[in-house]
Each structure stands twice: as C-alpha cells, then as structure tokens.
Amino acid sequence: MTTPTSELGRFAEPSLYILVSLSDGPKHGYAIMTDVEEMTGAPLGPGTLYGALARLERRGLIEALPPDDRRRPYRITGLGATTLSAQLAHLEGFVRTGLTRLGGAAR
C-alpha cells in the first residue's frame, strides 16, 4: 500500500505538484517553484514549498541529493513514483467520470 498524498492535509496539493515536477528529473527548490508555477499558474510560497518537501522527504517519496553550494536537488524515489502514478490514475478516472457526466448533461 503506497502512502497517498491526500493524508498530508493542506500540503496534499502542493506535494502532488512537487512529485509531478520531479517526475522528469531532479530539481532544487527554486526550479521546483518555477516549474510548478508554469504548470499551475499559481505561485508556490517558500513556506508551503519546504513544508511539503519536508513531508515528502520524511515519508520517503522524495530524497535529497548532495548539495551544490547552497542548492540541494531533490529526486523522486521509487515509492514516490508509484504513489504519484496511483494518484494520477485516480485523478484520471475522476476527470473522465466528470467529463462523461458533463457531456451527458449537455445533451
């Protein structure tokens, strides 16, 4: 059983964004922040970003790599990738259901 990000309370959504951001390769904090902003259009505050990073790291969903000066890159772990995959599949099913119902209502 993987750890769902939904148990992270108000950090669930930022955590999902971070996992998606890291799914194409390691990134440090600022790169994650700008990437998430490009994906969602909404800025991720520094307190929220590091609150979510700390939770993801503690749960083994991401891991820190050796720092490059003051920047420390993070990468998604195997558990993190499995969790993200399950979350996205769940969301995909949810979106499909919603669109189907919306289409049915419009007809």
Add this chain to the structure above:
Amino acid sequence: MKALVRLYPRAWRDRYEAEVIDLLDQRRPSFRDALDLVVGAVDAHLHPQVGSAVIPWTWRLPGLAVLAVGATWIAATVAVYASGSSSLSGTFLGLSLLAMTVGLPGDYAIRRGRAILAVVGLIAAGVVVAQIAPYPVAVVIAVATVVLFLAGALALAAVRAEIGSTARWALVVGTTIVPALALIPFALGLLAIDPPVLTIRWLLLPYGAAWILLGLRLVVRGSQSIVDPPTGVETALVTAPGRSA
C-alpha cells in the same frame, strides 16, 4: 525577509535554511511570500518533520492553560472597566486561579519544590500578618502578599516556558512589581482616585499580556502536563515518523 527564516525551529533551520535563503535570493519576495514563511514557521513548530521527536498533544495543555490565565486576567480587567463594578472580575479571577492550577504543575515543580514551598509559606504568613497588623502596615503587607503570589506564579510560568533569567526578571518586574508600586499610593489613600479605581486597573493589563506571551511560547514548545506520567523530557518524547501531517 530572510530574518523570517529564524522563526523556524533549530532542527528545521539546520536542514533547510541555506536552501530557503538561496531561493529567496533568486526571486523578489512578495508580502504573500513573507506571510507564507510565517505560516510555515508556525506549522514547523506544531508539526515538526525534521528530527524524530514528536510532541504529544497533552504537552500543549500547559500552554493552553497559561493562555487561559492571561485571557481571564484581561477579561477581568476589561469587565471591571466596562461594567463599573468588580462583581464580574471575581468570576474571571477565579477562573484564572483554576487555569493556573492546571497550567503550572509539572516535573520542574518537584525540582524547585523548596523555593515554591518558601514562597507559599511567605504568602500564608503575609495573609495572617495583614489581618493583625495596624493600618497602614496591614495595607502594605496585603499588597506585598498579593504581589508575591502574582509574581511567583508568573515567574513559575516563565521558568516553565524556559525564558532566560534576565528576561524572566524583566517580565516579572515590569508587569507585576512596577504596576503594584504604582498602586500603593492609591491603596493608602495618599492620592485621590479620579476616575475611581477603574482606571488604575488598567495597570494590571500588562500582567495578563505577559501570561498570553508565555502561553503562546509554551503551546509552540510543548511541556509536560499534569496528565502525563512523571518522566523526563527525553523519555516522554515519542518517536513516531509520519505521525503528524
């Protein structure tokens, strides 16, 4: 903006401070970022993710009780000022004593048992002497006894909140002894009271504010409560990775 990072717990800063400072250096932080950092700092204290120590919820109780002391003290002062009578203040001050009873006991009370017993003895002696001494000595002793009780309780709360000795003395002298000295001329009738007693009650508001400050610090840091077993801090902390969100 970078100063806000100092609001975070030591363990958190050891792990993430350099990264966050680097991040703040790379973008122009907004007011929203500042607010986000402050909220994040509160969260980092309440739900520590770095290190293995998780504070049990019962350890928040002393801080909540100390907060209640401050709130009831301020409510009593405001009630007297607003209603023009002291009947409500008695209720609030009674609640304040109840909250002190819940909030102050802890294992440190055993370590400082002799000092606490000495103060309690002095207060008891002051109550007796104030009953039999002639005026105006009785008034001075009565005020001194009340001040000793209030200052002693506040000092205990400050010890429990792990305030340094210099700040502890400043807090006790500034919010208890100085206002009490200002009250003595009124209590002895040396100064006319106009408007009546109500105005000088405001001198006591800082005392309630001091309890509020100590309560906030205690809630964040956590401290052994009377419902916890009498063990040391190290053994009472629970190792529970992933327990708090």
